[in-house]
Amino acid sequence: MENMVNIFLFGKQYSVPASLTIMKAMEYAGYKLVRGCGCRNGFCGACATIYRIKGKQELFTCLACQTQVQDNMYIATLPFFPLIKQVYDINTIPTNQQVMMQLYPEIYACVGCNACTKACTQKLNVMQYIAYAQRGDFAKCAEESFDCVMCGVCSSRCPAGISHPQVGMLARRINGKYLQPKTQHLEDRVKEIHNGDFKEFLDELMAESREEGQAKIMERYNTREIEQ
């Protein structure tokens, strides 16, 4: 007999194998998921979940696909959370503090309770990255928020109504486009390609690919030098 535990899905009790993740336990209980299930691997943030162990005070948050069930776990999924996403043109926005004041002024109403950080399913320092955003330090905000899966749990716990994942998203795009150093070798290569520099050789390779037997292109592949 498998080792079983009792869990409570939206308050209703089910007995499920102890080895399962919350997501698989729901399926074991008979749920066919449509909402609250995306990549099943911890990248997409579709399966934000809140739970509490019976008789204990603390409220926990997690991704259902990444978290093993425990005995007496009271589980509620949070398949959607109404984050506020402001619309902007990445090509014309200010790249300093001003942009946050325009688009997400509520971040300045942060009361410093740190509930966002405690709630983060990715264990990110959410309040810290909001603090960086307040100061206009977008490189640091980008770095601290990089692993965010935008599940929205932080925002569900925020008394100031901040949409933290969208703030981090904006900071990362500003960082990637404007603050990180430019890549000269990329610019050069794009110019060379537009200039048609590789066309002749590529045409030759395509012609070799279409030849009966493909001897030439096979020879090129099998004897190509591999960078160490």
Next chain:
Amino acid sequence: MYESYTTDQMRESLKKVEANRAANAAYEPERMTAQQKDDVLMTYHPDYIVSEFEDLKIGPNKGEKVPHQLADLLQANSRIDPAKIDLENPKYDVDVLVIGGGGAGSSAAIEAHEGGADVMIVTKLRIGDANTMMAEGGIQAADKPNDSPCQHYIDAYGGGHFKGKPELVAKLVTEAPDAIKWLNELGVEFDKMPDGTMVTTHGGGTSRKRMHACKDYSGAEIMKTLRDEVLNRQIPVVDFTAAVEIIKDDKGAAAGAVLMNMETGELMVAKAKCVVIATGGAGRLHYQGFPTSNHYGATADGLILAYRAGAKLLYADSLQYHPTGAAFPEQIFGALVTEKVRSLGAKLVNVDGEVFMHPLETRDICASSIIRECKARGKGISTGDGEGVWLDTPMIELKNGEGTIEKRIPAMLRMFMEYGIDIRKEPILVYPTLHYQNGGIDITPDGMSGVENLYVAGEAVGGIHGRNRLMGNSLLDVIVFGRNAGRSVREKFKTVTVGKLTLEHVNDFAKEMKAAGIETDIVSPKLLPDYARKFNG
């Protein structure tokens, strides 16, 4: 240490792995010859197990082999009764309908919008619930001085066993640097040196270090940025809505789709001048019983829609089994362990602590070798449910210094740490997992399928990667061919006058099934896998 590895075999084996680590890390295994590669593929690769495939009885690829599970869906009943669909009063009427909200669909929508088209996205889950989001390792582009698109062509074409369509491979490699530039200018944060030089590594089968990455969240970083851009442009995204049939017009061109609300079952009609299928892959069909690294919606829907509408498939019998799926613990069975782990220096080690192959052979060779090591040579490690070989992750920091794992592959560190395995100090167990649909719908270089005005982009396309895809060429493909489809339709729609809408092809397909003696209860597209435990028989 090793608290999660509880069996005697694991513990004995770990001693050997640890004892040999320094020597194994320094050892440079030989690469296989062309003949050795052929041998291991033919004997151990799942694509060569004849009994797992069957001939299609009807449709554009009649007589060609596909996996049983795909044949069942290609030759299945429609979800709708065409007679009951009101084609006269479409709920949506747009220039461009994009089916699928992953990397390819989003790229296509952005480019179509950029060209002034009235474009909308429908997706059966949410925008971003896609394999793109899960791509970890990186994206290839030949943008370094020692590299060139020609070199990239040779790697991709050869890695695909010389079966790719040359004009598609050429487009992939030629437009790669521009794709990186486009992403960077949208705000994607690539790993760079302080002077702006891209940090690039090898992938299996690459001859130059051209793998660009955003730590090991490369796909997530790209997908999140594309999604943000789609929303900034206020392109309508109708989520939890699946396309269940392509609609054609009386001239035989694609002219929209029948849509279904995933939650309420409501059917709706979308009329469009051009349709882009960007529905992704098929891992959730679990070919040959393999676990998969794919997202929940990867059920080959686009192939079904296109096939019923009359489009030809190419290499639909060719799948990619990623060599390193997590084999242990059970909770993450089949999850992807990025190839970047090997790019950074981790090697594959058997139960005796021996390195049994070069870690950067192409994926099909690598997967076949792992299967051989376990099944034929008996050198795997039992996991309880199955078996696996060690991927010796501590070698990474031995080679590149402490802190490398946290900096370069944080998602991997996090995933295993959840289960008490610290990959900086402990190796992990891996076994091949169903990862990618190499084949798909046949297209011309402008992205159009065999059906007029029906375009395809991303994993649903066949022929770009031949019979094996290299790491980092899929993220590249979704961007290059997504943009390509978007740029094609934003010109094409201007020339299209949609005729009278029809679903007659759905009726015709049903007749063809009947004539071929196919009787089945199966309806398709599948839309989602069914993992719910069944009660009441």
